[in-house]
Amino acid sequence: MMKKFLLFAAALLGAAGVFAAPESQIVYPEYAVLASGGDIIVRDYEGTPVLKIGKLDFAWSSPVAVPVRVEQIAKDTFKIVYRIDRDDSGKVALEGTLRALPDGHIRLDWRLDAPEPVKTGGIMLELLPLKGTEKSAKVYKSGLWTRHEHGGIPFEVRDGYFRSFRNENTALWLLLGGNANYSNGWSEHPGFTKKEDGKFTASLEFLVCAPELEDYEAVALFHKRPLGLRLSTEKPFNLWESGSPELKVQVSNPYNRPKQGVAFEIIGRDFDGKTVLKESKQLTLKPFETKELTFRLPEAERTIYFVEAKAVVPGEKEIFSRTNLAILPPHEYQHRKESKFALSAYFMIPSEKDVYALMQRMGVRVLRHGDNRVTGQYGILALDHASIGPDDSPAQAAKRIGEMVRRAAERRNPEIEFCNEWNMSAKSVEEKRRRARRYVELLRELKKVRDEHDPELKIIGMGMAGADTAFLKLMAENGAVPLMDGGVAMHPGRGNMTPDYEGDGWTYLGAIRRWRKAMDELGIKTMHLSEVYAATCPNDSWKDSYRHAAENVILTYAIGLAEGAESIQFYQLHDSVWHDLGGVNHKDSEYHYGLLMRDGTVKPSLLAYAAVAEALDGAKFVKYLDFGGKVRGIGFSTPRGPLAFVYDRTDGFFLTERTKEFAGTEPWVDTWKSRRKAVFDAAGDTVTVIDPIGRAKTVRAVNGKVTLELSGAPLMVYGIRF
Structure with a gap:
């Protein structure tokens, strides 16, 4: 039977002698916090030391705050007095408190004075595991499912990021106060923040509990939830x-x-x-x-x-x-090498093998970055993508260029996309001109190093945020075109409209056509769409619903192929962001661009990706289709016969009304208002109709005609004439 912490025998008082002459102590049957000098030790119910709470190292600046004395100011509270070493200013001051409660909660709070130019962002707290205590390598990132206040889609809110310290008797679960990535074997990041009075504060909190509790159980107990x-x-x-x-x-x-x-x-x-x-x-x-x-x-x-x-x-x-x-049933792609289906970003969660196997099944052929020594085993071609900042020094840029060319050679990448969205943060025409000049200077440096060390490597011009043709033309004026032998990349961001909308602004088809026109004028032939999107941030009227994302993935790839893109790279496979893998942030739409949910499970849009990859396997664009009225389509020839993507635009191109109290719809709710029957000429006795998640059905033709019910959601149809 498990030994639960509230049933532990009270043995701490007898064990206190192991801790020489404690000056202060907070003792409960399940654990104790003892202090001698400036040392603070958490012990389990048997008196075994579990964790030492020690100094604070400023890391990015010289000072170190060393605890020298602990005063017991209440039965359950310590005041921690610090000595500041290596303080050139003589003005750094830190005070701290520790409060330990019978329910197992231990909270640390600090208040810091630190004048300029002392840097506080990297302060690390010494937390030293003792006597066989094991610190978890993995952070448990807890999300709390929450109802939307206006009846929209439920979503996860950040419930805390936790790390555990365990021995055979006890576990301490630490609610991290700062950056979870700032961690090592002996310290954690408390995350000091500046307040209105100019002082900095930070806090950390532990829960003492039984070591058998799993992460979700410990977090429920931490937050005092019933289950x-x-x-x-x-x-x-x-x-x-x-x-x-x-x-x-x-x-x-x-x-x-x-x-x-x-x-x-x-x-x-x-x-x-x-x-x-x-x-x-x-x-x-x-x-x-x-x-x-x-x-x-x-x-x-x-x-x-x-x-x-x-x-x-x-x-x-x-x-x-x-x-x-x-x-999702197995499928073998017959024309993978010619495929334009790609991914822009991905994380190795739950494992490298699982992720590459999933990509293989989805029909992914190209990755924006990766190692062909690995991806080649799955029939996937990895390009490379590397960046330099517009304000990096010449020395930094030269070092980085050398590294990226060497890496591309090692990984056998045939092409490299060089830099990312410099245009996005340039707020003036003058700044854009400066950045365009600097970019072309770096292109020349990259070409020189490439020619010396990896002459077969092609260079793809910077992935541009949107169809910023003005920035592209500035690059061309400075001599970029002959340096970009792999073409140029663009990110056709899209808001709350369908991908076939051709208007100005953040549109998909509109951006591609504006971009292609500028490319043709400048003599650039190859276009990579190195980030395409169907983001699903819940209850965000600018983003897709889970259902619309599936529909829009279908059209994104059909249009991208029709418009001649060399690669169509979906951004991205997983929800969350590279600096917070598996993280939770319902307020930041960047956490919701994946084809997989945060828990790694499939969204409808992943099934759509696989469905359209299967349909366009070996396909060649024929023409855009207009069947009259509001019925539109895109026609392809395929080894399986003619394929038409058909849909009805009676309801228009815009998917939402942008209101403050917008409430998204559940993925099983079809929000297209209009249903229209359309009659098509059938090439045979039956046609095959495939919906946005890849479910196929057969419809029989009558007298050479077939009737299909259409909405704004695209259907993939084999067997109609166009």
């Missing part, structure tokens, strides 16, 4: 090739008292909104008990399920969690 709830499967990405997906739900009581009358509900829906799973039951959880419930979703050839589980303890707020499960 812990976790949804999981045994499949990477919750993705099956066939069969009936199985979902495991764990409902945990992390307390030493029972939870009775717990109302548990689970509901699952498919892409059409059909309820495929619905159960409810009353649970009783013994102290420290975890109930594991298993549920199965229906078999299907290809689909996605959206599941929510909820548990309510009487008198408490609901705890709920969501996840997606999907079925």
Whole structure:
């Protein structure tokens, strides 16, 4: 039976003698915090030292704050007195407090005076594991599922980033106060911030609990929530090739008292909104008990399920969690080497093997960056992408150019995209001119090093933010065109409109055509779309809903191929950002650009990527289609016969109304208002119709005609004449 911390024997007082002459002590049956001189030690219930809380090293500046004395100012509170070493100003001052509570919470607070030019951003707190205590290498990034105040899509808010320190008796879970990436074996980043009075403050908080508690249970206990709830499967990405997906739900009581009358509900829906799973039951959880419930979703050839589980303890707020499960059958692409399907960014989560295998199944041929010694095993061609800042010094630039050429040679990258979106942050015409001149100077340096060390490497011009043709022309005026033998890249950002909208501003087709026109005028032949988007930030009227993202991925690739792009690189595979992998931030849309959710599960847009990659395998653009009225399309020839992407624009191109209280719609809700029947000439007795997540159905023709019901969502249709 697990030893839960509230059941621990009170042995600390007897063990205190191991800690020589403690001047201050806060002792509870489950743990103790003892201080001697400036040393602060957390001990477990047996008296074993677990963690030392020590000095603060300013890291980016000279000072070091060394604790020299601890004063007990209350039964549960220490005041920490620091000596400031290596303080050239003589004005740095730090005071701290530690408060330890019977419920296992230990909180540290600091108040700092630090005059200019002392840098406080890199201050690290010494947290030294003792006597076999193990510090977790991985940060647990907790998200709390939350209802939208205006009835929109539920979403995760940041619930805290945690790191654990464990021995066989006890775990200390630390709520990180600063940058989780600033970490080493002996210290963590508390994250000092400047206040209105000019002083800096920071805080950290621990929870002492049983070492057996899993991350989600410890966080529930930390936040004093009634239960812990976790949804999981045994499949990477919750993705099956066939069969009936199985979902495991764990409902945990992390307390030493029972939870009775717990109302548990689970509901699952498919892409059409059909309820495929619905159960409810009353649970009783013994102290420290975890109930594991298993549920199965229906078999299907290809689909996605959206599941929510909820548990309510009487008198408490609901705890709920969501996840997606999907079925995507195997598929062999026959024309992978000619494919333009690409990814701009990705993370190796859950593993390199799983990620590359998923890319292979999706139909990814090209990566913006990667190592061909690895990606080649999966039939994927890795380019390279490397950047230099517009204000980097000549020495920095020269060093970086040498590194990138060597790296491209090592990784066998055939092309390198050089720099990224310099135009985006240039706020004046003069600054754009300066940056264009500097960029071409660097292009010349890159070409010189390339010619010497890797002459086969082609150079792709900077990925431009939007169709900034003025910046492109400034580059050309300074001599860029002959230096970009791999063409030029562009990022056609798109707002709340469909990809086929050709207007000005942040539009997809409109941007591509403006860009292509400028390229033709300048004699540039090759166009890479090195970032294309279908971002899904919940309840953001400028971004796609989960459902519209799937529809828009279909059109993004059909249009990109029709417009002659050399690569169409979706940004990106995973939600979150490179400096916060798996992170949570509902206020920052940059965290929501992926084809995978934060928990690594499939969005409808990933199924759409695979569906359109399958449809366009070996395809050649024929023409844009106009079937009369508002029925539009894009026609391709394929080895499987003529393929038409067809849709109806009766409802227009704009997907949302931009209001302050905008509420997004659930992915199973089809928001197109109009349904129009359209009659097409059939090439045979039947046509095959494929929806945005790749589900195919056969429609029989009558007297050489076939009738299809259309909306603004594109359908991929084999077997109609155009």
